[in-house]
Amino acid sequence: xxxxxFGSLIASRPMDPTALHxxxxxxxxxxxxxxxxxxxxxxxxxxxxxxxxxxxGDPLARGAMRFxxxxxxxxxxxxVVTGIPMEFQFGAGWARFSEATGGVIGQTLxxxxxxxxxxxxxxxxxxxxxxxxxxxxxHFAAAVAVMVGSWISAWFIIVTNAFMQHPVGHRVxxxxxxxxxxxxxxLTNPWxxxxxxxxxLGSVLTASFVVSSVGAFYFLSGKHVEHAKGFIRTGVVAAxxxxxxxxxxxxxxxxxNLAEHQPITFAxxxxxxxxxxxxxxxxxxxxxxxxMVLDNPVVIPKALSxxxxxxxxxxxxxxxxxxxxxxxxxxPLLYFAYHVMVGLGTMFIALSxxxxxxxxxxxxxxxxxxxxxxxxxLPFPYxxxxxxWLTAELGRQPWLVYGVMRTxxxxxSTVSSGNILFxxxxxxxxxxxxSLLFFFLVQRIIGEGPSDx
Amino acid sequence: xxxxxxxxxxxxxxxxxxxxxxxFDLGAGILHLFVARTPAERKTVLKSIGxxxxxxxxxxxxxxATIFLAxxxxxxxxxxxxxxxxxxxxxxxxARALGIEMKHYLHHPLWDEAWxxxxxxxxxxxxxxxxxxxxxxxxxxxxDEDGRFFSPLWTDFTVGAKVGILDPYTLLVGVTATxxxxxxxxxxxxxxxxxxxxxxxxxxxRRLVAPAVVALALVTVATAFVQPLVRDAMCRPTFAxxxxxxxxxxxxxxxxxxxxxxxxxxFASAGLLVSLVASAVAxxxxxxxxxxxxxxxxxxxxxxxxxxxxSAALVWWIPGVLIAAGYTVFVYRGLPSxxxxxxxxEPEGAPHx
Numbered sequence: 001x002x003x004x005x006f007g008s009l010i011a012s013r014p015m016d017p018t019a020l021h022x023x024x025x026x027x028x029x030x031x032x033x034x035x036x037x038x039x040x041x042x043x044x045x046x047x048x049x050x051x052x053x054x055x056x057g058d059p060l061a062r063g064a065m066r067f068x069x070x071x072x073x074x075x076x077x078x079x080v081v082t083g084i085p086m087e088f089q090f091g092a093g094w095a096r097f098s099e100a101t102g103g104v105i106g107q108t109l110x111x112x113x114x115x116x117x118x119x120x121x122x123x124x125x126x127x128x129x130x131x132x133x134x135x136x137x138x139h140f141a142a143a144v145a146v147m148v149g150s151w152i153s154a155w156f157i158i159v160t161n162a163f164m165q166h167p168v169g170h171r172v173x174x175x176x177x178x179x180x181x182x183x184x185x186x187l188t189n190p191w192x193x194x195x196x197x198x199x200x201l202g203s204v205l206t207a208s209f210v211v212s213s214v215g216a217f218y219f220l221s222g223k224h225v226e227h228a229k230g231f232i233r234t235g236v237v238a239a240x241x242x243x244x245x246x247x248x249x250x251x252x253x254x255x256x257n258l259a260e261h262q263p264i265t266f267a268x269x270x271x272x273x274x275x276x277x278x279x280x281x282x283x284x285x286x287x288x289x290x291x292m293v294l295d296n297p298v299v300i301p302k303a304l305s306x307x308x309x310x311x312x313x314x315x316x317x318x319x320x321x322x323x324x325x326x327x328x329x330x331x332p333l334l335y336f337a338y339h340v341m342v343g344l345g346t347m348f349i350a351l352s353x354x355x356x357x358x359x360x361x362x363x364x365x366x367x368x369x370x371x372x373x374x375x376x377x378l379p380f381p382y383x384x385x386x387x388x389w390l391t392a393e394l395g396r397q398p399w400l401v402y403g404v405m406r407t408x409x410x411x412x413s414t415v416s417s418g419n420i421l422f423x424x425x426x427x428x429x430x431x432x433x434x435s436l437l438f439f440f441l442v443q444r445i446i447g448e449g450p451s452d453x
Numbered sequence: 454x455x456x457x458x459x460x461x462x463x464x465x466x467x468x469x470x471x472x473x474x475x476x477f478d479l480g481a482g483i484l485h486l487f488v489a490r491t492p493a494e495r496k497t498v499l500k501s502i503g504x505x506x507x508x509x510x511x512x513x514x515x516x517x518a519t520i521f522l523a524x525x526x527x528x529x530x531x532x533x534x535x536x537x538x539x540x541x542x543x544x545x546x547x548a549r550a551l552g553i554e555m556k557h558y559l560h561h562p563l564w565d566e567a568w569x570x571x572x573x574x575x576x577x578x579x580x581x582x583x584x585x586x587x588x589x590x591x592x593x594x595x596x597d598e599d600g601r602f603f604s605p606l607w608t609d610f611t612v613g614a615k616v617g618i619l620d621p622y623t624l625l626v627g628v629t630a631t632x633x634x635x636x637x638x639x640x641x642x643x644x645x646x647x648x649x650x651x652x653x654x655x656x657x658x659r660r661l662v663a664p665a666v667v668a669l670a671l672v673t674v675a676t677a678f679v680q681p682l683v684r685d686a687m688c689r690p691t692f693a694x695x696x697x698x699x700x701x702x703x704x705x706x707x708x709x710x711x712x713x714x715x716x717x718x719x720f721a722s723a724g725l726l727v728s729l730v731a732s733a734v735a736x737x738x739x740x741x742x743x744x745x746x747x748x749x750x751x752x753x754x755x756x757x758x759x760x761x762x763x764s765a766a767l768v769w770w771i772p773g774v775l776i777a778a779g780y781t782v783f784v785y786r787g788l789p790s791x792x793x794x795x796x797x798x799e800p801e802g803a804p805h806x
Contacts, residue, residue: 070558077554080507087517088539091532095601098532102525103758107766110522112769113515118777121508122784129503130559180762375793412533414603424538430544437551441558 018411020420021093024427026393028085030386031431035079036225037385038199039206040154041242042072043147045234046127050143054136060230065143066131067227067450068211073128078434085427087113093420097400097410104170104180105160108187112156120149154203155196162192164401165392166261172404191261194253195392202248205348206381208239210356214398214446216375220368228451229365232374234340236359239352247345252307258395259308259316262402265395267319268331269338270304271297279304279316283343287335292320328397337390344384351377456764457757458525461741463770465734467519471512472730473637473723478502478509480638482549482576483631485569488642488653493794495569499553501645501792505784510546515668515777518655522766525754527741534594534602535586538618542582549575558586577631587786588623592616592679593743593750600751612679613747622679629668633729636706637722641686643715648794655715662707669703676736682743683736695735697743698728 007076019435046068052061087109090098123145131139163170170188171179180186212235220453269280273292281303285294305314319327328334351373358364364371396402400410481502489495521528532539554570556565594602595615609615639661642654677684686692705721737743744750757763 053585074558077550081550084510084514085543087514087521088532088543090521091528091535092536092539095533096528097529098521099526099529102521102528103762106518106525106528107760107762110515110518110766111769111773113511113518114773114777117511117514118508118780121511122780124507125504126787143780179759180765183762183765198718412536414533414597414601415536416603417537423536426540426544430547437555441555444559 015417015421017413017415017417017420018287018408020410020417020424022407023374024420024424025093027424028082028089028427028431030389032079032082032086032387033389034382035082035381036150036154036209037203037429039072039075039079040147040150040209041204042068042075043143043150044204045144045207045211045238046072047140047147048234048238050136050140054140060226063227063450064230065450067445069128070445071442072208074438074445076124078438082431082434089111091422092415094400094410094411095412097405100176100405100410101163101178101401102270104178104186105163107157107180107183108160109165116149116153116156119152120146123149137452145162151200154200155192158196158199159187159189159192162189162393164194164399165195166191166257167404178401178404191257194250194257198250198254198388201242201250201303202385203414204242205239205246206385208235208242208352209348209377209381211235212239212374213376213378216371216445218449219365220371220375232364232371233359236352236355236364237372239348239380240356243345243348243352245351251345254262262395263317264319264322264326265328265334267317267322268328269334269391269395270316270336271339272316272318274318274320275315276318277305277315278302278313281307284339287332289331309412321375326398328394330394330397333393334391337387337394341387341391343383344380344387348377348381350382356397455754456760457523457753458526459704459767460519460757460763461734461738461753462518464519464523465731467512467516468734469727469730470737471509471516472634472726472772474509474512474722475506476634476637476726477641477719478506478638478666479576479580480634480636481642482552482572483580483635484638484642484654484657485573485576488639488657489650491794492565493703494648494650495565497646497648497650497792497794498642499556499572499606501661501788503553504788507550508781508784511777515774523763524741525758527751527756530601530751531642535589535618536603537606538586538604539683542579542586543576545579545582549579580631580634581627584627584634585618585623586722587630587733588626589618590617590622590738591626591676591683592622593745596744596746597623597747612636616745622675625668625672625675629665629672632661632664632668633722633726636665637719637726638721640706640710640715644719645788645790646792646794650794655710655713658706658715658718659710662703662710665706666703669699680737682740682742683732686738688737692732692735695732699725699732702726702728715728748796 033174046065048066049061049068049079052058053065090109098389123142126134126142127139127146130142134142163186166189167178168189169180169182169184171181173179212232215231215235218224219232255266258269265344271287271294272279273286273287273294278301280301283298283300285297285299287294302312304316306312308314308316319331355364355370355374358367358370398405398407399405469622483497485495485498489498517528520531548571551568552568552575555568589604592612593616596602606618606621608615610617610620612620612622639654639658643651643658646654677687687696687705702721702723702725706718706725708717709715711723739752739754741751741753741756743753
């Protein structure tokens with residue numbers, strides 16, 4: 001999670017090794033996160049289905065659990081095969097960073113392997129193939145174990161990223177190496193707590209919308225209608241809860257952390273160029289970093305000050321107050337990534353609560369436009385989650401470890417551009433093939449549908 | 454014993470467990486196309502490793518992350534120095550994983566044929582690459598003046614001062630590793646499967662014993678010439694238990710195969726693999742990555758993180774690995790003692806078929 005997106009390649013000389021390392025990390029991690037993004041949330045929904053089937057005697061829930069386990073299985077495989085390269089990309093592309101910080105972030109990366117991966121790999125097979133042998137109760141326990149494993153994994157990755165965003169528990173030696181000073185301080189980084197919940201809830205949101213979208217698809221096409229209703233109900237309720245919590249308190253707490261510890265990032269992602277008392281919140285507009293204005297702005301007066309400090313007249317520092325060398329190197333992309341995330345997040349609240357209201361009144365299944373909207377919503381939580389990570393990673397620039405190590409000082413110096421391009425093209429080709437396989441298999445699973453037993 | 458050497462031993466332990474565990478599913482993969490010929494037989498091979506292969510590979514990830522944690526400099530310099538083979542290895546691991554997992558989701562003869570090939574070829578190349586990697590570590594690399602390196606895939610194919618990834622020595626280690634891992638996989642299949650698969654696997658194991666002995670003898674002699682650190686280590690009496698264990702492992706494989714006891718032969722082979730990893734780690738000690746020029750090289754002490762980091766990690770690492778070992782034991786105890794070849798497509802189909 002170190003790199004800064006495709007814009008960095010365009011902004012820099014195309015064969016600059018650091019830009020290529022960034023592009024390769026950004027590409028492989030963005031692609032990878034399409035899979036765990038679903039499985040962490042879907043793991044929870046599978047536990048819910050398994051609970052209903054096992055302890056509430058709901059036969060439809062058992063069919064739902066089996067169906068979604070198949071989707072989970074395919075996603076998990078691609079999550080694993082695209083995840084293994086990530087552990088090695090730190091050393092391959094970011095050797096100077098890994099050498100300097102390995103004593104700190106190596107702790108959590110090793111914890112992830114030891115506490116999360118063993119748990120997941122031991123129980124995944126039982127979840128996917130062991131239902132008959134285990135019986136319902138033990139199978140339910142396997143579902144819980146896999147979900148817990150994936151959430152533990154997320155915690156350790158978030159702690160690692162939080163250290164890069166807001167380093168704590170460390171000491172910087174005169175030679176530039178970074179040494180662990182307090183493991184407990186490092187593991188309980190205050191930055192990590194809202195970031196973890198924001199990430200997990202974002203994942204639950206993706207899973208909820210995927211479940212309701214597939215349900216809406218079945219319902220609208222008149223197939224598996226009873227299952228379809230169950231998917232829609234579960235998905236809509238979970239999405240309604242998650243879409244609110246992801247914004248408040250989780251996202252809100254994260255924004256406040258940013259305002260306090262990364263004020264430059266905060267100003268850049270809000271498109272806020274000049275220091276103001278009672279700053280407005282820009283909803284739409286295109287940042288012009290040369291003239292230092294937001295073009296075509298639509299602004300809610302004083303809202304930014306209030307949301308950040310709960311005072312209408314609070315002062316928000318603008319980008320112009322800071323040295324350009326400390327600005328994120330791609331302010332427009334950062335601004336758009338953030339606004340895409342927030343804009344989509346707002347629509348998720350509207351869509352899920354609107355659908356929930358119709359559901360409570362018993363009208364959702366007669367109102368086709370709402371079902372169409374739920375069906376077509378499927379890609380958008382993926383876009384919002386990706387945009388959220390782009391915001392976090394572009395916002396951290398030009399730092400690799402905020403305030404401690406610049407991105408250009410962390411990249412590997414011994415690998416030539418041609419060799420990086422070789423591996424980047426290799427990953428792109430391989431992942432293009434994975435995409436074809438993935439869509440082919442998921443399309444088949446959805447085509448077969450849940451068994452109507 | 455310093456903290457750094459404790460961590461060399463712990464990281465070495467994870468890698469040894471990795472080789473003993475993932476070794477058999479890699480070996481089963483190499484033999485897959487040869488010992489299993491009908492769809493039902495191929496299903497049998499996959500079923501015997503299906504519940505465990507992923508967990509086996511986690512030992513490699515845990516080992517890699519442990520090196521990252523305890524020896525950041527080794528991790529950084531090593532992974533970036535071996536950039537090209539690391540990337541290619543990652544692609545091969547991905548292709549092989551799909552080879553095992555994709556067959557769950559679709560049943561079609563061509564689909565099966567393609568993924569059986571990916572599984573088998575992927576297993577062979579992954580094993581060869583990992584063996585070559587071990588050879589590179591033992592032989593040492595050409596460091597620059599900053600103490601870093603970048604290994605091309607090959608230079609002039611000699612074991613001189615300027616070396617690449619592939620040369621006669623590293624290839625010899627790679628081929629030896631492939632023979633031993635194939636033997637290990639054959640013993641697993643002989644122990645855990647039935648019918649024709651079992652018989653063919655047992656015949657393969659018998660045929661592999663002699664090549665294994667020859668390859669090990671060649672590697673031992675070649676290593677003594679290529680890496681003086683190991684040659685010196687071999688002369689120390691404290692090192693003697695390791696070659697003794699290697700010989701005992703080899704002897705065990707031979708004797709138990711003759712007594713038609715593939716289970717014990719498998720455990721002997723696991724001991725053999727563990728002894729070889731341990732010999733490599735102990736042989737180059739106190740270095741963790743030797744250099745080609747005398748006096749060059751990365752020492753464990755230089756590569757290690759701070760003493761606080763090392764001791765703080767011990768507190769969670771040891772219980773964590775014990776818990777992980779507990780899961781591993783749990784999963785292996787749940788395996789069927791023998792996967793028989795069944796004519797009908799039984800459980801190993803799609804989930805919940």
